[in-house]
Amino acid sequence: MENRKVWFVTGASKGLGLALVQKLLTHGYSVAATSRSVDDLKNAVKHSEGQFLPLAVTLTDGQSVGKAIAATVAEFGRIDVIVNNAGYGLAGSLEELSDEEAKGNFDVNVFGTLNVIRAVMPYLREQRSGHIMNVSSIAGFTGTFPGFGIYCATKFAVTGLSESLAAETASFGVKVTIVEPGYFRTEFLKAGSFVTPKNEIADYKEVRESQALHEQQINGQQPGDPEKAADAMIRIAGEANPPLHLLLGSDAFGLAQSKIASLTDELETWKEVSISTDFGA
Template identity: 60%
Template sequence: MKKKIWFITGASKGLGLILIKTLLKKGYAVAATSRSVSELQKAIGEKNDNFLPLEVDLTDESSVEEAINQTAAYFGNIDVIVNNAGYGLTGALEELTDAEARQNFEINVFGSLNVIRTAMPLLRKQKSGHIFNIASIGGFSGAFPGFGIYCATKFAVHGFSESLAAEVKPFGIHVTIVSPGYFRTSFLEASSLGVPQNPIQEYQNVREIQDTHQNSINGIQQGDPEKAAREMIAVAGQEQPPLHLFLGQDAYDLAEAKIALIKADLEKMHATATATAFDV
């Protein structure tokens, strides 16, 4: 069976880089985007004809379109798209500026939408494809003080992905929302985690959470990114892949806690909250 062709954004580090290396070892063809082709080539190492590095600005639709067209021309088509590019942002909602919040949405949300919008004509024409949108457990449970904007971007990914799955199902295209917990990547390092330009001293709980993520959790995360990459590749091979893919025991625990909270709130308010229709 012909191996699928992958297109991966945000590929020069973190889960994206691990996924590319795993795919190439298994003989898959991979196109990968980064803001710097030289960094991407250096990270991958030796030249590989199955690897197409692309310098792309995901906030620029013409740049994204050129990358999709180059990939299709080089490999013949695209089977799997992974919208992986994104970065974390700490800070209380009050202390983050409008510019800081909007920039997080530009990359984490609108960058993925630019890729989807550009790739869909190709996927529709071939009547097949699989789109992985990398969200976060923070896009399902927002109970993380100091990560409100980041969680909002990932909640947005969950929302548009669920709608996308329903929209593209008639074309034979699958969508999977990937919600990782804590994996041992560069995500919590300074290059991937933004901090507020104007911190407010009174938010001690936010500073503590920020310090914990930067100095205590970073480097000892229990999640193995190589195992996460292998799980995604396995899901891409399924005939009926899941819409929701939670990765890591911590992600499962937080998801189950959120579901239990919603169920408790539903039950608590059921009698009065459902009695809101017009009287007949």
């Protein structure tokens, strides 16, 4: 039965991760969920039955992640659906963000995801089954957001590694889906999930306007419903042939269509130059 699948969800104490965990538990799934604070996780989820395993995990620490995966298998006997949801937003132009700020975003958004993949793949290879959902973003599909270059870079990295992962793991029966949400009404644009630059450069008018737009206008008015996003992810996990790319939200869908149309036009416009570089052309 579908609800016998064991789920492992990172970043589960708030936002989309919390909505997903609560819905999974309501449907009777066994769920291991992670957060930096196990108390925050317990208080947010409010579920004490044996089907819920709350775990305090530092995603940037490979040993911490490995112990969490092992604990999940020890508790439930297997692991089936892995949702790499943990991450945070970072605003700031490429010029004004420091190495520390940029690397910090990559450490959580990219290397945290990699740590989970490395830890869980031995179990999935042995089972010859499993489904890894890596939560990227529409900002991992199109990068035309001033002031979000590093964040976009982390999400493009997640998208790229996920496409390769899908090709690497298909023969093991392991499926991969890249979840690419638009704006969802969560805490993502609030302090703690959204970081702004320590040293702003006033000349970047478009960046400051974009930053203010996200913090003051978009925050709290996002069109996406996290409960419906959770429903969509649960549905996809039950599909025999799930999509590699799952866009969530009408805004994400529209932005993706615009990017594809723009890229198609650009390819045709510069086709002659592109193909002129082959030997014998």
